[in-house]
Amino acid sequence: MIRGATFPESGSKRRLLDAAEKLFAEKGFEAVSVRDITALAKTNVAAVNYHFGSREALLGMAMMRYMIPVTQERLARLESLEKKWSGKAAPLEEIIDALVRPLVSQVKKSELSERLFYKLIGRIFAQQADDLPAPIEEQLRHVIDRFMRAFAKALPTVSHEDLIWRMHFLAGGMIHMLTHQDMLNRLTSGSSGEPSMEVTLSRFIRFATAGLREGTSIEKPTKKGPQATFDF
Amino acid sequence: MIRGATFPESGSKRRLLDAAEKLFAEKGFEAVSVRDITALAKTNVAAVNYHFGSREALLGMAMMRYMIPVTQERLARLESLEKKWSGKAAPLEEIIDALVRPLVSQVKKSELSERLFYKLIGRIFAQQADDLPAPIEEQLRHVIDRFMRAFAKALPTVSHEDLIWRMHFLAGGMIHMLTHQDMLNRLTSGSSGEPSMEVTLSRFIRFATAGLREGTSIEKPTKKGPQATFDF
DNA sequence: GTCTATAAAGTGATAGAC
DNA sequence: GTCTATCACTTTATAGAC
Numbered sequence: 045m046i047r048g049a050t051f052p053e054s055g056s057k058r059r060l061l062d063a064a065e066k067l068f069a070e071k072g073f074e075a076v077s078v079r080d081i082t083a084l085a086k087t088n089v090a091a092v093n094y095h096f097g098s099r100e101a102l103l104g105m106a107m108m109r110y111m112i113p114v115t116q117e118r119l120a121r122l123e124s125l126e127k128k129w130s131g132k133a134a135p136l137e138e139i140i141d142a143l144v145r146p147l148v149s150q151v152k153k154s155e156l157s158e159r160l161f162y163k164l165i166g167r168i169f170a171q172q173a174d175d176l177p178a179p180i181e182e183q184l185r186h187v188i189d190r191f192m193r194a195f196a197k198a199l200p201t202v203s204h205e206d207l208i209w210r211m212h213f214l215a216g217g218m219i220h221m222l223t224h225q226d227m228l229n230r231l232t233s234g235s236s237g238e239p240s241m242e243v244t245l246s247r248f249i250r251f252a253t254a255g256l257r258e259g260t261s262i263e264k265p266t267k268k269g270p271q272a273t274f275d276f
Numbered sequence: 277m278i279r280g281a282t283f284p285e286s287g288s289k290r291r292l293l294d295a296a297e298k299l300f301a302e303k304g305f306e307a308v309s310v311r312d313i314t315a316l317a318k319t320n321v322a323a324v325n326y327h328f329g330s331r332e333a334l335l336g337m338a339m340m341r342y343m344i345p346v347t348q349e350r351l352a353r354l355e356s357l358e359k360k361w362s363g364k365a366a367p368l369e370e371i372i373d374a375l376v377r378p379l380v381s382q383v384k385k386s387e388l389s390e391r392l393f394y395k396l397i398g399r400i401f402a403q404q405a406d407d408l409p410a411p412i413e414e415q416l417r418h419v420i421d422r423f424m425r426a427f428a429k430a431l432p433t434v435s436h437e438d439l440i441w442r443m444h445f446l447a448g449g450m451i452h453m454l455t456h457q458d459m460l461n462r463l464t465s466g467s468s469g470e471p472s473m474e475v476t477l478s479r480f481i482r483f484a485t486a487g488l489r490e491g492t493s494i495e496k497p498t499k500k501g502p503q504a505t506f507d508f
Numbered sequence: 509g510t511c512t513a514t515a516a517a518g519t520g521a522t523a524g525a526c
Numbered sequence: 527g528t529c530t531a532t533c534a535c536t537t538t539a540t541a542g543a544c
Binding site for chain 3: 090091
């Protein structure tokens with residue numbers, strides 16, 4: 045399902061991908077010019093068009109170089125999880141871990157700094173769906189579909205529609221966690237403690253597990269949420 | 277604390293703000309030129325510099341025109357909540373509602389389409405903290421501080437650091453909910469049901485309440501999350 | 509494959525007429 | 527306040543030499 049598209053291991057094409065990735069992460073996709081990229085990659089300005097055809101195509105390739113291994117690791121982790129729990133539903137925490145951890149673990153294989161890596165991922169996910177490159181959209185669709193089935197099995201009493209939305213909220217928290225760690229410190233005068241990513245990840249998994257599970261058990265006697273009018 | 281800065285109700289300055297807001301929402305902050313804005317506002321190209329001094333300053337003003345009423349409504353709702361529960365901690369659901377609902381309710385006062393309004397808010401929050409206009413950063417800091425205190429009162433057993441991170445995850449889900457409703461439908465072949473915002477909001481509040489509360493009560497016998505090694 | 513040179517269009521900002 | 531004309535750059539993309 046997920047084709048393995050190969051990427052150059054060296055040469056000017058590789059240097060262009062590296063440079064593009066770094067600059068896109070730092071400044072955002074719109075704010076980087078072909079000249080910025082070729083300057084950092086130490087090639088001539090024509091190289092981008094020669095190797096990729098256009099700036100847009102290079103942008104798509106840089107995204108794909110990330111997302112392909114992330115997608116593959118997600119699916120592999122989920123499969124190995126299902127094998128381990130053969131037939132039975134896997135624990136919710138472990139499914140969420142399989143979805144989130146690859147975004148973190150792929151960082152080690154990158155030559156970008158950790159901070160930049162997360163920014164790049166954040167920028168990819170912050171794109172509107174309709175201007176993601178088609179192959180990336182296809183991958184995300186497949187990942188969502190596979191994980192939805194796993195979640196549905198683990199939470200048989202939650203409706204399909206509820207589950208989709210909860211997974212959506214989870215995705216938002218996940219992206220925010222990766223991309224705005226620095227914002228958190230800035231906006232709270234450094235009281236977030238700057239923990240390791242492993243600690244943050246386990247905090248997130250607890251949060252998301254509780255959120256996904258909410259409403260599963262027989263309706264707790266919660267004080268029936270607001271929704272009412274305020275005297276504002 | 278939050279100064280009330282006035283914005284023009286008519287005239288070319290107002291038209292420029294309207295046009296900028298619409299285009300920034302549609303295409304993103306980097307992708308809109310002064311000429312795009314003046315064309316839509318039906319002014320000459322010099323008008324932006326005459327009225328605002330620079331493109332950047334106009335961008336900041338457009339953001340502020342949103343965020344000021346949102347911030348004011350958030351603080352007002354929280355205050356009225358605390359008055360209502362005089363002394364006692366307000367229910368978690370109601371605090372979250374006070375934080376999230378203003379982002380939705382301000383849509384009615386806007387002349388943008390609902391879809392565009394949410395996109396604009398998403399773009400503001402997707403900015404890196406260090407390139408938000410200073411007054412906006414100040415407002416966010418104040419809001420976070422006020423709501424953190426309310427959350428801490430409602431969840432006295434959760435550590436300050438845990439709470440900060442859970443609030444951070446909540447913020448991510450909130451932004452994602454507002455800005456990527458269309459993506460959800462696109463990536464799930466429309467099985468999210470396109471519910472009204474009111475329904476989505478109450479789904480989100482349930483999710484976030486559960487996530488924030490997680491771990492409050494005496495450590496549930498959860499199967500101790502993953503964190504372990506995988507055979508991948 | 510790599511490069512320079514350049515075309516063609518777009519950019520933010522401003523001077524100066526009205 | 528509004529406008530046109532224009533400056534001084536930067537942009538993507540490409541032609542054509544090596």
